[in-house]
Amino acid sequence: MxxxxxxxxxxxxxxxxxxxxxxxxxxxxxxxxxxKGEEETSPITRTKEEKITLIIKTILLLLLLPFSFLVLYFTQFRPLLQISIIFLFLTYSFWLYVNFKNKKHSLFHLTLGVTLAVILLASVYFTAAYTDKQIIIYLILMTNFLFWFLMGKIKKVKYLTVAAILGIVFAIFYIIL
Known part of the structure; x- marks a missing residue:
């Protein structure tokens, strides 16, 4: 018993x-x-279907950045269609971010980076498309990098903090030169 x-x-x-x-x-x-120390604790094993699903999610996530760039800069779609496509990309990447964050998954960092990069790309593109003032574009760019910095500090993600600092430095050099 x-x-x-x-x-x-x-x-x-x-x-x-x-x-x-x-x-x-x-x-x-x-x-x-x-x-009594006799049984080994093995990591969680995934079924073949879960592995395939994870691989497909990862591939789709990695393709979001090039497709976002392609949709925004190399197509002649109407602005509403571009906004809709980018919104779908952001929704998917944010959904993966939340899903992996709750499970403490190893792809959490990849989803965080892709989500923030798509937000940066879309915000700068749409700001440049709807305004002629460079100062507003620079403010949007700096706001994105400051958001990255805050996310890096809040989530304790060092690479995000470093990327934000480098982005701010490069943006300042670009503005000055």
């Missing part, structure tokens, strides 16, 4: 770990405690 209860507890701890109900460190400690 005791082995049956221990197996149930181990199964429950694995469930907690899989669904992030407890931090991984606590789950590992409890698993080591109940298994």
């Amino acid at each position: 005791a082995d049956n209860r221990i197996a149930t507890i181990i199964k429950e701890i694995n469930y907690w770990k899989e669904h992030n109900l407890l931090p991984d460190v606590y789950c590992d400690f409890l698993l080591a405690l109940y298994t």
Whole structure:
């Protein structure tokens, strides 16, 4: 009877770990405690369908940047159609960002970067299309980089903070020269 209860507890701890109900460190400690260090804790295994779905999501996410650039700069679509397409791209990348953030997935950083890059690309393009004043375009560009900086500080993502600082420096040099 005791082995049956221990197996149930181990199964429950694995469930907690899989669904992030407890931090991984606590789950590992409890698993080591109940298994007496004999059972290895293996990472979560995915089915073949989940792997294929993840690969397709990643490929589509990586294609968002070139397609956004293509839609904005190399097509003669009407502005409403361009806005709609970019809005769909942003919706998809933001959905993946939220989905991967909740699961603490390794692709979280890629989705964050692609989402912010598409926002930067779209905001600068549409600002340049609807205004003739360069100062407004520069303000939009600097606002995007400041947003990147704040996101880097809030999410504690160093590469985003560094990219924002480099973007601000390059934008200032571009404005001055």
